[in-house]
Amino acid sequence: MESFKSTPSIKKTWNKRVIVRILRFWVQKDLTGREGLEMILIDEWGNQIQASVSFGNKRKFMPLLREGDINMIQNFQVMDNKPNFQMAKVDHLYMLGFGLATQIEQPDEGFEILENGFNFIPFTDIPTHDPTFFLDVLGEVMTHTINIDWVEMRTGKASKCDITLADADGTQVTCVLWGSLAEELKTFMENKLAEDKEPVMVALQFAKISTFRGQIKVSSMKNASKFFICPDIKEVKDFILRRGVSRSSSCNDTITDISIGQQALNRNEWLDAAHARRLCDLIKSEECGTFNCKGTILDFHPQESWYYEACGNDRCLKGIAKGSTIGDHCKKCKRPIGSIIIRYLMKVLVGDEIDQTYFTIF
Structure with missing residues (x-):
């Protein structure tokens, strides 16, 4: 089977067979309001590419395509992946077009293709990332109260929330979740038990970079982005392990001598004092007084x-x-x-x- 890495020159029908998984599948309107189909495909080697179905062929392909399925495709068009500043795209030189001659079949069993195909980037790389291409981010939610805002858009009102995410090295970025993704996170955070101290990890796949008043943000895209709360993936386990080491090193020995009234306490005595509190306890407490925290x-x-x-x-x-x-x-x-x-x-x-x-x- 062929790989997307060896995709031939543009504007040519490729009659070779390719085995792919549909990572993402959605309906996309053009500027005139006509509906076509967009897909993000991944092959056996982990290479990703975007594919489109024009509004004229939507009826033919809609019943044949389903997100998550593994398909064998043949006779598709290979086109130049031109920048589209209204919608980010997969970082690939080319994209595919499905036409009347395109064939889609169910392959024999035995093909192993990644189910998610995450490609997380460090937050320090976000400012230099090409904003015309998708990006995947994984981070810990540092915002504990999710506020939903309603903003006027060209197509009407839309809901969103701004949250702060931190990566494994502690670098933070503002992430904007739109529509149902914002509501999903708000519901999760509100239902999270107070005694549950585990970090809330989220993954945003196929996101885009936006800039507002000079601040670079990561934003979900309507229909295209996938959102995962506390996903059970290896990257999360590695993240928590690395984040714990990072936090320990950044907090270690940052407290020397703390003066309380006329009495000087060393670091251990201060942390063991009767009024020592964790930040989460202070936030939820209705008690007034003087407390110690690290x-x-x-x-x-x-x-x-x-x-x-x-x-x-x-x-x-x-x-x-x-x-x-x-x-x-x-x-x-x-x-x-x-x-x-x-x-x-x-x-x-x-x-x-x-x-x-x-x-x-x-």
Whole structure:
């Protein structure tokens, strides 16, 4: 059998037989609203290629094609895979066209072809990835509350959610899920038991790169993308193992001496203190008080950081009116302002082995 890697020159009917699995199959409308068919095929050697059926041939092929099936195809057109900025495509020099002469048959048993054909890329490679081609991403969901937004599109309103994914090295990227994929993840996260501390892993296959206000994002594509929540694949097991090592090394010995009042505690004493909490416990807790926790600063938010002038009297630190000077009356401590100090506020994203949340630091 032939391989897609040896696909001949363009605009030629290929009469050799190829055994393929249909990885993805969907109905695609053109600019005039006419419906054709799109497929992503994978051969025995793992090579992927895209195939199209024009609206005129849709009726013939619709009953013959089913996602996941292994088929033997023959007499198809080989065409130049021209860039399409409305829809990403498979990264291949050519694509296939099914016409009236194309034959599709069920092959004899014995052919082993990958069921998913994942080709995950590191998040650090996303900025340089060609946006006209599909990409596959695998990451841990770092967003624990899924908010669905509705946006106006040319074809009407559409629902979406923005989530943060982290790869095995801790690199993060914003992922936009549209329509049913957003709803699926929201339902899963809402039904996830509070005591379930396992990371939520997701795989987005046949996604595209989008840029909004200078920020590069990974986005699902209507009909084309496949979405998997906690898939049982080797890549997830490898990811969790590698991610655990990465987190341990990044958090190790980041805490030295912490001062609590007049008493200095070493690292182990501080973590064993009565008020030590995990981030996930703090997020869900309704208890007010002072707590200790260990985490790694993942991100800074300078746009939400600021400073103010405060009363320097002991234990006051209340903001004072603009233009106040030493000796003016402080509204909080009811005393003359003895000194003026600058108080800074910074908002940071902190994460531990299980969860992440925002901290406001004064």
